[in-house]
C-alpha cells in the first residue's frame with residue numbers, strides 16, 4: 001500500500017506561505033501504521049489522538065476496509081501497534097495523550113481499563129496521568145446513567161517525568177461541549193480544548209506534535225494557535 005498518498009501542506013494563514021509556515025502543519029492521507037514508521041526516530045514530542053472509538057461498528061480501519069474482527073464492544077488491540085511504533089518515533093522525554101471514552105455494549109461497560117493495562121504490559125509505555133473531560137451536552141440515556149465523561153490517558157516512557165510546563169495546582173479536568181460531528185465519515189471531532197491543554201502541558205513552542213488519527217484536524221488547529229509543528233494522518237482526508 002502506498003504510504004502517505006497525498007501530503008498536503010496547509011496554508012495556515014492564507015495567501016503566500018513562508019518556508020517556516022510550510023513546515024509547520026502537514027496533513028497526510030494514508031494509514032498511520034504505514035506512515036508513522038517513515039518518520040525520523042525520536043523527533044516527536046507529543047502524539048495526541050482519539051482513536052476510532054472501540055465500541056464502533058467500523059472497528060479499526062486499515063487501507064480501504066475494516067479489518068478488525070473482534071466483536072463490537074471489545075478493545076481494539078491493534079492500537080498497541082501504534083504505541084509500539086511510537087516508541088522509536090517519540091523523544092525519550094516525549095508523551096502520548098490518548099482520548100478515549102467508554103460506552104455500553106450488550107449491557108456492559110467497555111473495558112477501557114483493560115486496554116490501558118494491555119498498553120502498559122505489552123508496549124512498555126507508562127500510564128502516568130489522566131485528564132477528565134466532562135461533556136456538557138452528552139447523548140441522554142434512559143435506563144443507564146448518561147455517559148458524560150471521557151478521559152485523556154497520558155503515557156510516557158518513564159514514570160517519573162517532569163512536565164515541560166511548570167504545574168501549579170492545575171486540575172486534571174476539562175468541561176466543554178461535544179464538537180459537531182464530522183460530515184464525511186461521521187467520526188466525532190474532539191473539542192479544541194482537549195489538544196490545547198495537552199499541548200500546553202506536554203510540549204514547548206516549535207515542538208513536533210503528531211495526530212495519527214487526525215479526523216477533522218482539531219489537533220492541528222491547536223498547534224497553529226500554540227505555534228507547534230504538526231503532522232496529521234488520516235485514511236480519509238477532507
Ligand SMILES: C[S@@+](CC[C@H](N)C(=O)[O-])C[C@H]1O[C@@H](n2cnc3c(N)ncnc32)[C@H](O)[C@@H]1O
Pocket residue numbers: 030031032033049050051052053060061062063182185187188189190191212213214215216217218219233234235236
Ligand atoms: C475519532 S476520529 C478522530 C477525530 C479527531 N480527533 C478530530 O478532532 O476530528 C478517528 C479517525 O481515525 C481515522 N482512522 C481510522 N483508522 C486509521 C488508520 N489506520 N490510519 C489513519 N487514520 C485512521 C478515521 O478515518 C477517523 O477520522
